[in-house]
Amino acid sequence: MENEKKKEIVFSAIQPSGTITLGNYLGAVRNWVSMQDEYNCIYALADLHTITVRQEPAAMRKNILDAYASIMACGIDVEKSIFFIQSHVHTHAELAWVLSCYTQFGELSRMTQFKDKSAKHADNINAGLFTYPVLMAADILLYQADKVPVGADQKQHIEITRDIAERFNGIYGNVFKIPDGFIPKNGARVMSLQDPSKKMSKSDENVNGCVHLLDPPEVIMKKFKRAITDSEASVHYGEGKDGVNNLMAIYSAVTGLSYEQIEHDFDGRGYGDFKTAVGEAVAETLRPIRERYEQLVKDKAYLEDCYRKADELALKISSRTMNKVMKKIGFVL
Ligand code: TYM
Numbered sequence: 097m098e099n100e101k102k103k104e105i106v107f108s109a110i111q112p113s114g115t116i117t118l119g120n121y122l123g124a125v126r127n128w129v130s131m132q133d134e135y136n137c138i139y140a141l142a143d144l145h146t147i148t149v150r151q152e153p154a155a156m157r158k159n160i161l162d163a164y165a166s167i168m169a170c171g172i173d174v175e176k177s178i179f180f181i182q183s184h185v186h187t188h189a190e191l192a193w194v195l196s197c198y199t200q201f202g203e204l205s206r207m208t209q210f211k212d213k214s215a216k217h218a219d220n221i222n223a224g225l226f227t228y229p230v231l232m233a234a235d236i237l238l239y240q241a242d243k244v245p246v247g248a249d250q251k252q253h254i255e256i257t258r259d260i261a262e263r264f265n266g267i268y269g270n271v272f273k274i275p276d277g278f279i280p281k282n283g284a285r286v287m288s289l290q291d292p293s294k295k296m297s298k299s300d301e302n303v304n305g306c307v308h309l310l311d312p313p314e315v316i317m318k319k320f321k322r323a324i325t326d327s328e329a330s331v332h333y334g335e336g337k338d339g340v341n342n343l344m345a346i347y348s349a350v351t352g353l354s355y356e357q358i359e360h361d362f363d364g365r366g367y368g369d370f371k372t373a374v375g376e377a378v379a380e381t382l383r384p385i386r387e388r389y390e391q392l393v394k395d396k397a398y399l400e401d402c403y404r405k406a407d408e409l410a411l412k413i414s415s416r417t418m419n420k421v422m423k424k425i426g427f428v429l
Pocket residue numbers: 107108109110111112119120121122123124125142145231232233235236244245246247248249250283284285286287295296297
């Protein structure tokens with residue numbers, strides 16, 4: 097149709113390092129799923145990113161396939177979207193090298209995730225950990241993405257991607273689309289249930305702090321019942337109530353209820369009731385994902401068929417940008 101708007105391009109990726117968390121789901125992956133009708137969506141399993149931290153080979157192989165099945169189980173539709181494995185598409189590492197020559201040491205030094213991760217892995221502050229945002233910029237820019245659905249912790253990485261793209265375009269003309277982050281209003285920063293000052297993360301030392309996508313309902317209930325709150329025993333959003341605020345954000349994200357409605361519904365009721373309600377709502381949200389995962393993970397041939405097809409499409413699309421970049425710089429093609 098003549099006046100039908102061309103669909104915008106969405107790109108995002110997730111690291112397959114360990115299991116997927118409720119934070120990954122609410123902050124990013126469920127938007128990947130909901131954006132599939134309106135946009136041309138391209139998603140990747142960012143396995144190259146994971147080796148900035150030392151991985152055990154057998155566990156890494158398993159994590160990659162499990163993560164692929166888990167994300168598919170969240171509702172990725174391979175008829176609509178491309179979901180590929182980053183290391184299978186060689187343009188990513190190539191563009192990352194090129195862009196690293198257009199990225200300043202100073203701007204990478206300011207990345208808070210680099211500072212945090214180098215403090216955490218003080219025995220292995222490798223160059224990849226430092227140049228990690230350049231690989232992420234390459235991922236996004238290769239597909240000329242308009243929107244990048246991510247959680248709030250990736251905001252700085254989207255900003256540096258835009259800076260790198262603008263710098264490159266400033267020298268060579270319009271090579272890259274300048275992407276926008278797409279950060280949800282609700283669920284953009286899910287915090288640890290045990291220490292609500294820290295984001296929920298699979299590397300949380302306290303197992304009760306992090307809800308995994310594939311946790312069975314009884315484990316989910318146990319984690320929510322043990323969640324840290326405060327001594328006020330009143331369900332409302334407020335300063336100094338990080339634990340309750342986090343539970344309200346999670347509950348609102350999974351039920352769609354506003355904070356006012358939640359406060360109204362739990363007026364005069366204690367935290368016990370509220371924690372049970374949040375646990376049940378999360379368990380109910382994750383139940384179909386876990387069931388679908390159990391089926392998918394058994395079908396290795398189907399999964400392989402999905403990622404091989406997606407890898408091929410991703411290579412085809414990204415090669416267009418890569419060729420343009422090489423030509424503009426002055427390489428002989
Ligand atoms: P990763 O693998 O750490 O996380 C995947 C996605 O989940 C979001 N997220 C959260 N959202 C809300 N609350 C939390 N507690 C939480 N923890 C994680 C992240 O913001 C992310 O959107 N560098 C990226 C992966 C990546 C990427 C890319 C993303 C590689 N290339 C290109 C976008 C575009 C990362 O490590 O995400």
